[in-house]
Amino acid sequence: MHDPIRVAPKQRSHSLATDLVTQLSQRILLGKINPGEKLPSENEIVREHGVSRTVVREAISKLQASGLVETRHGIGTFVLEHQGQTGLRLKVETAASVRDIIELRIGLETQAVALAARRRTDEQLVAMRQALDDYQDLLAKDDSCVEADRRFHLLIAEATGNPCFIEIMQHLGSAMIPRSRIASSERAGNTLAHHGYLANLEHEALLNAIRRQDPDAARAAMWTHLTNSRERLAPIE
Numbered sequence: 001m002h003d004p005i006r007v008a009p010k011q012r013s014h015s016l017a018t019d020l021v022t023q024l025s026q027r028i029l030l031g032k033i034n035p036g037e038k039l040p041s042e043n044e045i046v047r048e049h050g051v052s053r054t055v056v057r058e059a060i061s062k063l064q065a066s067g068l069v070e071t072r073h074g075i076g077t078f079v080l081e082h083q084g085q086t087g088l089r090l091k092v093e094t095a096a097s098v099r100d101i102i103e104l105r106i107g108l109e110t111q112a113v114a115l116a117a118r119r120r121t122d123e124q125l126v127a128m129r130q131a132l133d134d135y136q137d138l139l140a141k142d143d144s145c146v147e148a149d150r151r152f153h154l155l156i157a158e159a160t161g162n163p164c165f166i167e168i169m170q171h172l173g174s175a176m177i178p179r180s181r182i183a184s185s186e187r188a189g190n191t192l193a194h195h196g197y198l199a200n201l202e203h204e205a206l207l208n209a210i211r212r213q214d215p216d217a218a219r220a221a222m223w224t225h226l227t228n229s230r231e232r233l234a235p236i237e
Helices: 013-029 042-049 053-065 095-119 122-140 146-159 163-176 191-212 215-232
Strands: 069-072 076-079
Touching: 013 042, 013 053, 013 163, 042 053, 053 069, 053 076, 095 146, 095 163, 095 191, 095 215, 122 146, 122 191, 146 163, 146 191, 191 215
Parallel strands: none
Antiparallel strands: 069 076
């Protein structure tokens, strides 16, 4: 007597819509689709993500409810101005105020990197590697590596799969990178370049833990990196 054939249940549209919301939210919050720009058409989203029109419409509805987009009938769906662009103001002009931001980041990013280690994709790992390669090239040229540094940390937030982490990191903006916020009068000689070199070693430890998908090691590496970043500010007070 043959065993009955078991048919795997189809993934529910609700789950597919939630996944699509996450992907579209990340593109918006990472600036891949800017405020005022139009989302891809319904047909384009269907083709790109391999989902039904019903799933796309449910995802767009959720994005509307979250305040990320608005639909203009007969025209399309457009990204709205992020609330964080006007809703959060952090005055970070001195070493002391930058340390306050780092203390906030210690709590936020140690959890983010642990999630990223579990959930990162191979593509995200490649992007992180590129960010650190760019960082190293700029550091070697004695050029500003703030953008590459910020990009690396944003990619970690993206790899969590949780748009809330991305949004908060976007709110922080360049304030998350100490070297970009300390007034020139507070900088001394080659100290800043040396700090950049030390931060680079810590970034590599972070990337290695994420590559191994080891959340405990990633959490410890982020705590070490941010704690050291805070302490490196002490000599320039």
